[in-house]
Amino acid sequence: MPAALRRAAFLDRDGVINVDHGYVCRREDFAFVPGALAACAALHDLGLALVVVSNQSGIGRGLYSEADYQRLTAWMAGEFAAAGAPLAGAYHCPHHPQARLAGYRRACDCRKPAPGMLLAAARELSLDLNRSVLFGDKDSDIEAAVAAAVPQRVLLGTDGRAAPPADRAPLATARFAALADAMKSSPFRSALGEFAHA
Ligand SMILES: [Mg+2]
Numbered sequence: 001m002p003a004a005l006r007r008a009a010f011l012d013r014d015g016v017i018n019v020d021h022g023y024v025c026r027r028e029d030f031a032f033v034p035g036a037l038a039a040c041a042a043l044h045d046l047g048l049a050l051v052v053v054s055n056q057s058g059i060g061r062g063l064y065s066e067a068d069y070q071r072l073t074a075w076m077a078g079e080f081a082a083a084g085a086p087l088a089g090a091y092h093c094p095h096h097p098q099a100r101l102a103g104y105r106r107a108c109d110c111r112k113p114a115p116g117m118l119l120a121a122a123r124e125l126s127l128d129l130n131r132s133v134l135f136g137d138k139d140s141d142i143e144a145a146v147a148a149a150v151p152q153r154v155l156l157g158t159d160g161r162a163a164p165p166a167d168r169a170p171l172a173t174a175r176f177a178a179l180a181d182a183m184k185s186s187p188f189r190s191a192l193g194e195f196a197h198a
């Protein structure tokens, strides 16, 4: 009998986990959105696998390297683990149709709004997409969840318009802090329904 599929909380990175300064690639520029780690720990406690799904066209644009990204991600994963919110996986798309580096220049199936990263995670981590949730700060995040048949979709921050990061960050902060608080209350857990008592 196959192992039971796990529910997942898919997390966009920039603008959800960390303040979106644009092409964040160094630890010095990486500021966690207040409340984000606490909310993720609450999701983990509910039994959801935490999976980062991040467009990183900065790699294809030549702004930072794959190794830079992996270094930052390894550090970030350590911070998640220390906060009681261990990551089950971290997926990124380095591509862009107009990438400066030819090796990354393509219309791929992983750059959100395409669902490739979510589908790959479902295969590799044995996730049940139909009982999962995604947190994003852009329409493209939500569209990727729709395309992957992830039914619970939470838009944090702004709606994906090119709002200045300074406008976006406080909104994401407030929404995620509220989410962390809400998760402590039973009405929110029953609103999430199947996510409770996982
Ligand atoms: Mg984002």
Ligand SMILES: [Zn+2]
Pocket (backbone or CB within 6 Å): 093, 094, 095, 108, 109, 110, 111
């Ligand atoms: Zn891609």
